[in-house]
Every structure is written in structure tokens, then in C-alpha cells.
Amino acid sequence: MNYRYEKIALKDVKFIYELFSFHEYDSIFYESNTTEDEWLNRFKHISSFEIVYDSETKIGIIDIDNSENIKIGLIAINHELRGMGIGTKIFSDIFNKYGSNTYEVTVKETNLEANKFYKKLGFKEVGSEVQDLGKNGKHTYLNLTLML
Numbered sequence: 001m002n003y004r005y006e007k008i009a010l011k012d013v014k015f016i017y018e019l020f021s022f023h024e025y026d027s028i029f030y031e032s033n034t035t036e037d038e039w040l041n042r043f044k045h046i047s048s049f050e051i052v053y054d055s056e057t058k059i060g061i062i063d064i065d066n067s068e069n070i071k072i073g074l075i076a077i078n079h080e081l082r083g084m085g086i087g088t089k090i091f092s093d094i095f096n097k098y099g100s101n102t103y104e105v106t107v108k109e110t111n112l113e114a115n116k117f118y119k120k121l122g123f124k125e126v127g128s129e130v131q132d133l134g135k136n137g138k139h140t141y142l143n144l145t146l147m148l
Helices: 011-021 023-029 036-041 086-098 112-120
Strands: 003-007 050-054 057-066 070-077 101-110 124-132 138-145
Touching: 003 086, 011 057, 050 086, 057 086, 070 086, 086 101, 086 112, 101 112, 112 138
Parallel strands: 070 101
Antiparallel strands: 003 050, 050 057, 057 070, 101 138, 124 138
């Protein structure tokens, strides 16, 4: 498996919209019933995303802030492809690309699948924060860190 990563372009908004329309993602990240036009309006906020390709097929997205520590803002894989080792391979690519000793991620406390995955990779909980998501209420997010 060799994945390719490309900076998101306006043409990718439909893919992002479809990826987040899956019922598990919808309530985790954004308000329910977000339209494709609203995603277009949000494009400036997602312009740092990269599309993950397997050959020519778009399979997911990542958002990484390469600052003092590597902050993983988001990794989302097509729900039909979960459990196939894709996330682990993406993290291997991230570790090889950035070569940092410290990686950080924030994940919703109730996103049990993601929490289990990050902990399997060796991330440790270092704190939490409550975020107000407007009409979706307040949610607790865990701050996780991996020290290599």
C-alpha cells in the first residue's frame, strides 16, 4: 500500500461532503444536515486538508499542523474501508514524513473507535477540553500525545 497525499482543491469539496455525510462523522465533527453549499462556504477553513489517495481513488483526508509539535487535526477514512490497516499505514507515512518526537491529536471523548485506535498506536491522554458546538451542544474532547 502506497498512498499519495495531495492538497485539497475546490474540486474535492464534494468528496469531503460525502465523507462527512456518513452518520458517524456527521455528529462528531459538524452540525447535522450541513449542505454541500455550506461545505463550499467552509472551504477556507478546510484548505489545509490533504486528500489521501490509494492509486487514483480518494479514500480519506488528513489535516496536519506542522508546528513545534505535529498536531493532527483530523484523519478521516471512508467508513467502508475501516479496519483494513489504512489508518496505521497513514500514521506510518506521517511519522516518516515529519520525523518528530511528539505528535498530538484531539478526539471526541465519545468517539470510542478513534480513541481505541490512537491508544493502540501509543497515544496517551494528557488532558481534556469542552467545546461548544452551537446547536450540537457541548462536547468533551481528549488531548492525546505520542512521544517517540
